[in-house]
Amino acid sequence: MSVTFADIEAAAARIKGHAVETPLIESPALNDRLGLRVLIKPETLQRVGAFKFRGAYNRLVQLNADERKRGVVAFSSGNHAQGVALAAKLLGMPALIVMPSDAPAIKVANTRGYGAEIKLYDRLTENREAIAAAVSAERGAVVVPAFDDPHIIAGQGTVGLELMRQAEALGALPDVVIAPVGGGGLMAGTATAVKALSPRTAMVGVEPEAFDDTLRSLQAGERIVTKPTGRSLCDALESPAPGELTFPVLMKTIADIALVSDAEVAEAMRYAFSTLKLVVEPGGSVGLAALLAGKVKLFGGKTVGLVLSGGNVDPELFARVVRGEI
């Protein structure tokens, strides 16, 4: 059962007053540099520092009393973890989060700080879904996937809903909307909202070069699960495949996928630091990286919606990036 525009509007009503309605901002400097009008949606300013709080809250608030007592279990590289942990805390239910042992320390610490229990796993040798399923069976906890869940997708879709409405309030209509693609939850939800309001707006996804699973899947016409051969700076976008629920939506809505290198990502983070004065994590900056590198197909458009999906980056890594060491 696919996510509809009505689902996204319902999600918006549920998260109102809990998630932050992040402002739509413009940087004359960025506009001048690109010769475009870029409408920036900074989910870095969202609760837990990433858009993931939206989907997590939308999902958890719909759990009944019995489910809430049993609690939730989620697996996540870090932002969904924090989103679920905080939503669970706000709603008064226990949460166990299965996280890769090499997740950014800030994401692990924040998740713990919200009161969640954490189970670390080895990203390359263990299967996170299997671990979460085992925990769920053991405790009767509700599994909250990071993207393959209609309520999660609908929650993330509120990013697109807000972006379009805020753009309209400025008298602007995005020709293109750019968003990072990991498992595809943000893109699937955002595309659903955007296309409902403006079918001609093109959706452009961005992936790290080393994790181009969605591009390959779209080209093949079916989900391709890639075997991770290396790492990317973009810890948040290292899903080996687009989601089962998200992929059909991506197939229907995505006009193009751009790939960015770690070097381009670091450049974008530096630009965000020096010119936008925003702290953006690697995975959150891929859309900006693609724009700065001239890799985004604009289809003749001039007004671009750009989602900066999160800002949870370890100080050590951020320091190295701003100093140009990466």
Added chain:
Amino acid sequence: MSVTFADIEAAAARIKGHAVETPLIESPALNDRLGLRVLIKPETLQRVGAFKFRGAYNRLVQLNADERKRGVVAFSSGNHAQGVALAAKLLGMPALIVMPSDAPAIKVANTRGYGAEIKLYDRLTENREAIAAAVSAERGAVVVPAFDDPHIIAGQGTVGLELMRQAEALGALPDVVIAPVGGGGLMAGTATAVKALSPRTAMVGVEPEAFDDTLRSLQAGERIVTKPTGRSLCDALESPAPGELTFPVLMKTIADIALVSDAEVAEAMRYAFSTLKLVVEPGGSVGLAALLAGKVKLFGGKTVGLVLSGGNVDPELFARVVRGEI
């Protein structure tokens, strides 16, 4: 002739479409930590990365054709420099900026990047006003002071005007408004706007401990020019005295001045990085530093307007701060 609310409204009309109307943002995390409702006005997101662009544009746009041909000269630690340089570029007039030789490299580079000519001086041994006056006499250029000018003060006052109107749109009324105090231009303008709209809102200024000239002046009832004995992390707030035009306004409107140490400033910058996901320069973060350190007299208030005045900080310094080396 003192600056009036009408002057600030006129300034707002002049800068509209040129300066950015920075969003008013809230951080649930900050609100929870302090038990307050903090309405953040991030002038870090302003054009040139600091509120200074507002006053500079408001002043320069009012120059007549002959004055524009002769150009402008300004002296500044860096943010006013960038503001004047960019405004001059946009309005098509030459600009010479007199800057301390130890100004943050990013501020010097940006000023140069906007096409201004730069003259460096030694902060501790040379007199910047004298240098600027000499240049002005030589070229017939119009001197644009960093704060002691009614058009500059009115321009900066648009920060307060926007803050109050944006708060009203949220159904909120600040009990206290906090802003950094260097020469006092931002505070004088902002206080004029705030008090006109809400006389009972208390204005609280914040200075670095090492540059408490405004506090001492307010206590003495007259301008005290301090002799700089050391440095502060807050390069933007190292004026040795409040301005001649600004001081009477500060006397009338400031309810309290808080002083913050460099350590508290570094802590605030780290908090802005890790929790607000904002890049804030040392001088720009003093209000946040005072709040986090519990040094702000709130007069029983719960809703606080907080101006983050700028985000122009060298990557090297920022890296050291986020790593905890400072």
